[in-house]
Amino acid sequence: MNEVDTTTWTVFLILILVILLPIGWIMVVLPAEPYHVVQGEPLREAVENSGIHIVSAIDYNLPISGATGGKIYTISDINGNLFTIHTQSFDSVESRDAAIQLHNAQSAGRGKPVEDVMVVGNHIIYAKPHMSEIIRQVLPELQKKRA
Amino acid sequence: MSEDSVAPKKSVLTPPKVLGIFALAMINVAAVLSIRNFPSMAMFGWQCIGWYIIGTVVFLIPLSLAGAELATMLSDKGGGVYAWCKEAFGEKGGFIAIFCEWSNNLVWFPTVLAFIASTLAFALSPALGSNSIYLFSVMMIAFWGTTAIAYFGENVSSKFQNYGVILGSIIPSVLIIGLGIWWATSGAAIVLPPFSLGQIVPVLDISTLPFFATVILLFAGMEMAGFHALETRNPSTDYPKAMAISAVIIFACTVLATLAIAFVIPTNELSLAAGVMQAIQYFFNAAHIPAAVAPMAVLITIGGVVSLAAWLIGPAKGLGVVAAEGNLPPVFNRTNKYGSPVAVLFIQALIGTFVSLLYVFLPSVNQAYWILSAMTVELLCIVYLLVFASLIKLRYSRPAAPRPFKIPGGMPGIWLIGGMGAIGVIFAFIVGLMPTGAFTAKETVFYVIGLLIGTFLLSVPPLIFLKLKKPSWIETGNKEG
Numbered sequence: 001m002n003e004v005d006t007t008t009w010t011v012f013l014i015l016i017l018v019i020l021l022p023i024g025w026i027m028v029v030l031p032a033e034p035y036h037v038v039q040g041e042p043l044r045e046a047v048e049n050s051g052i053h054i055v056s057a058i059d060y061n062l063p064i065s066g067a068t069g070g071k072i073y074t075i076s077d078i079n080g081n082l083f084t085i086h087t088q089s090f091d092s093v094e095s096r097d098a099a100i101q102l103h104n105a106q107s108a109g110r111g112k113p114v115e116d117v118m119v120v121g122n123h124i125i126y127a128k129p130h131m132s133e134i135i136r137q138v139l140p141e142l143q144k145k146r147a
Numbered sequence: 148m149s150e151d152s153v154a155p156k157k158s159v160l161t162p163p164k165v166l167g168i169f170a171l172a173m174i175n176v177a178a179v180l181s182i183r184n185f186p187s188m189a190m191f192g193w194q195c196i197g198w199y200i201i202g203t204v205v206f207l208i209p210l211s212l213a214g215a216e217l218a219t220m221l222s223d224k225g226g227g228v229y230a231w232c233k234e235a236f237g238e239k240g241g242f243i244a245i246f247c248e249w250s251n252n253l254v255w256f257p258t259v260l261a262f263i264a265s266t267l268a269f270a271l272s273p274a275l276g277s278n279s280i281y282l283f284s285v286m287m288i289a290f291w292g293t294t295a296i297a298y299f300g301e302n303v304s305s306k307f308q309n310y311g312v313i314l315g316s317i318i319p320s321v322l323i324i325g326l327g328i329w330w331a332t333s334g335a336a337i338v339l340p341p342f343s344l345g346q347i348v349p350v351l352d353i354s355t356l357p358f359f360a361t362v363i364l365l366f367a368g369m370e371m372a373g374f375h376a377l378e379t380r381n382p383s384t385d386y387p388k389a390m391a392i393s394a395v396i397i398f399a400c401t402v403l404a405t406l407a408i409a410f411v412i413p414t415n416e417l418s419l420a421a422g423v424m425q426a427i428q429y430f431f432n433a434a435h436i437p438a439a440v441a442p443m444a445v446l447i448t449i450g451g452v453v454s455l456a457a458w459l460i461g462p463a464k465g466l467g468v469v470a471a472e473g474n475l476p477p478v479f480n481r482t483n484k485y486g487s488p489v490a491v492l493f494i495q496a497l498i499g500t501f502v503s504l505l506y507v508f509l510p511s512v513n514q515a516y517w518i519l520s521a522m523t524v525e526l527l528c529i530v531y532l533l534v535f536a537s538l539i540k541l542r543y544s545r546p547a548a549p550r551p552f553k554i555p556g557g558m559p560g561i562w563l564i565g566g567m568g569a570i571g572v573i574f575a576f577i578v579g580l581m582p583t584g585a586f587t588a589k590e591t592v593f594y595v596i597g598l599l600i601g602t603f604l605l606s607v608p609p610l611i612f613l614k615l616k617k618p619s620w621i622e623t624g625n626k627e628g
Contacts, residue, residue: 007615008476014608019253019498022601023505026518029593032510062421065277072415084415097510098277099420104516105261106419108187109365110251110527112520114358115190115419116583119514126420128190129583133354139587 035093038121038145043087046141047075052134055082062088064102066095070123077134086126099124120145162301162486166379170305171372171389172396177312178368178457180397182319182404182447183262186426188365189409190417192339193346198362199402201349207366209568210531211394212554213538215387218373219551220541222382226468227374227461228534235537235544242474242609244533245465249495250605251526252458254519256499257506259458260286262423263451269424270444276422283507287500289452294496297460300485301378304460308453315450319443320400323427326434327407335433338413360524360579363571366397367527370534374461378486383551423447463491473621475612480620518594521579525602528576535569 047054055074061067070088077083090096096119103126106113116135118125120142127135166174188195217231224230226241228248233241264285268275275281296307331337340346349355372389379385408417411433412426419425424444431439467488470479481490505512541548542561554560582594 005476007617008478010615011476011479011612014611015494015498018250018604018608019502021604022254022519022522022597023502023512025597025601026515027509027511029597030511030515030518030590032514063273063425064421065274074415086418086420088420093510094279095277097513098279098282101261101282101507101513102265102276102422103420104513104520105258105265106183106187106423107258107262107517107520108184108361109181110255110367110520111361111364111524111579112517113419114187114361117517124420126418128414128418129355129358133352143587 032097033119033146034121035096036121038123041071041087042120042123042142042145043073043085043125043138044071046138046145047073049141050138052077052137060086060088062086062099064088064095064099066091067099075134083134084128087123088126089123091122096122096124118142162378164378164380165302166305166375166385167381168385168388168392170309171375171379171385172392173309173312174305174372174375174457174461175369175389175393176316176396177308177453178371178461179366179393180312180316180320180400180450181454182316182323182427182450183423184365184401185323185405185408186412186417186419186423188401188405189412189426190414191349192409192414193342194349195405195409196347196402197349198358199365199398199405200347201359202362202365203398205567205571206363206531207369207394207398209535209564209571210366210369211390212564213534213568214370214373215390215552216550216554217534217538217541218376218386219383220548222376222379222386222551225374225377226465227376228370228530229465229468230376231373232533232537235540236533238472238474239610239613240533240537242469242613243606244530245462245469246609247526247529247606249462249466250608251523251530252462253495253498253502254526254605255458255523256290256455257286257503258516258520259451259455260290260503261506263289263448263455265422266424266444266451267448269422269428270441270448279507283503286503286507289455290499290503291496293452293456293459294492296456297463297492298483298485298487298489300483300487301375302485304456305375305378308456311449311453311456315446315448315453317396317400319446319450320404322439322443323404323407323430324400326430327403327410330407330411330434335411337410339409354583356578357581357583360528360575363575364524364527365401367531368457369394369397371457371461374464387552459492459495463488463495466491473618474609474616475620477620518598519601522598522601522605524579525576525598526605528572528579529602529606531572532569532576535565535572539565539569 053076055076057071057073060070060072068089068091073085075083103117108114114129116127221230229241229245232244264282265276296304412429427443428440479490483489554564580595582591
């Protein structure tokens with residue numbers, strides 16, 4: 001293929017780099033959350049330590065391989081608005097990461113999924129839309145559990 | 148491939164004109180209508196109506212009208228958004244538009260492929276959904292299988308899409324709507340609060356603004372039929388009708404099916420943690436037909452494959468035209484006897500396979516992949532901004548050009564439609580930069596900067612390619628057999 005000259009290879013290289021660079025950036029800046037067993041209910045503790053009221057907590061088990069149980073928390077902000085957060089713990093790093101992958105695949109339209117996911121050791125926390133503000137309040141306490 | 152030939156100078160091979168109104172409409176429906184949007188939007192309860200109205204007024208209607216006018220005006224040119232934006236802004240504008248549409252696909256493919264694999268796993272054995280080998284195998288079968296369908300040209304791929312979209316998107320939507328109507332009329336409790344007009348008004352605050360970008364792009368893909376201009380029998384009359392039919396089908400199915408799910412599943416129990424099929428299972432169990440869940444999973448899987456096909460074929464055809472015009476090295480300029488851009492399809496499949504491999508097997512990429520999904524939103528905003536700007540500019544630069552379909556209202560009309568669409572996508576681009584969820588201040592800075600740099604990287608290559616362009620790229624391409 002005599003037309004495959006230096007310029008052609010440059011074009012190929014650019015095509016590969018434009019894909020690899022954003023992925024590489026993610027790997028460097030946001031590395032995978034290490035898997036470690038966090039005892040108790042990290043979300044409950046973080047919410048309570050942040051001064052947010054838990055209205056109810058019911059047991060919940062995701063129908064996913066490796067899921068070992070979790071809760072559906074209903075919490076209330078200072079204005080009395082109610083929010084629901086699902087949590088689930090997993091028995092291995094593989095099952096936890098598979099659950100994250102499954103969640104990522106549920107994007108709305110061409111964008112990202114409407115639920116936000118937080119990973120704390122062996123736990124995944126699924127926050128519904130509209131919850132960014134309340135999540136920011138809980139985040140500092142959750143960060144302590146992630147270490 | 149012995150049957151591969153090359154494109155004639157400055158054009159792709161003259162393809163057979165096999166597409167009519169129905170086939171064009173189904174291409175758009177395949178690209179836009181997706182069952183996986185319904186549970187996500189149902190989480191918003193009655194507010195989903197308000198969000199859908201915003202998406203329809205600010206994006207679906209403007210893009211449908213813009214697509215109809217541009218596609219009929221430039222019906223003798225292949226390349227879809229490439230041809231439209233090139234006509235208005237020259238090669239650079241056209242190339243950037245089509246490259247953004249194509250490159251955002253490369254990032255999007257793994258998520259839709261993972262959706263296909265996990266939904267099929269629900270029908271076979273849910274445990275498979277957490278098996279990386281299974282996931283990757285099914286993803287690759289779907290990806291390369293769809294690429295193979297694209298290889299056999301418009302005649303085969305349009306038939307596949309026609310049947311597939313009916314089976315995988317329209318029938319499941321109608322089933323969900325029918326069950327929702329049955330639920331509402333059978334006396335069963337509707338879990339939504341009583342309806343009032345105030346209930347449909349979306350909550351617009353700092354935490355919901357990023358969602359605006361998602362809503363706008365729920366209807367992304369209405370331009371997809373434009374990539375098939377050269378294969379359309381009567382573009383001047385068929386395009387506007389196909390646009391109208393597809394917009395009505397998409398809007399009606401999306402709104403009604405979302406409401407049906409919201410009627411049945413309490414918001415606090417609606418979660419995407421176990422996938423869309425969890426919501427569908429809840430829905431069918433509540434309707435006392437659990438046996439319908441597995442067949443429904445198969446149908447939704449087909450819908451996912453059809454959506455993949457629409458997005459895989461359209462932009463690749465556009466990039467094929469770019470290559471045929473000598474803006475890419477000759478190795479990209481290969482069309483087979485069916486008129487398919489085989490080189491672009493093959494390169495696309497190779498890159499898509501590589502990104503999927505990283506997505507499935509690298510935990511860090513897996514956990515943060517949604518950030519790349521956010522990048523696709525930014526890239527699509529660039530595409531649509533260029534489309535709306537082209538719509539307006541061409542009314543000034545080529546006022547006398549025949550427009551079999553013309554947006555009514557003269558210049559005020561074009562500014563209203565084009566301006567509304569442009570403002571919508573600019574706003575979506577800005578709010579699309581806002582992170583949601585668990586981000587520290589430092590991570591937020593990295594996120595925004597990274598998103599902007601990533602978007603820049605994925606959109607700027609056309610300018611480099613045009614700098615590298617050689618006259619021999621057209622001639623060499625023509626010589627290869």
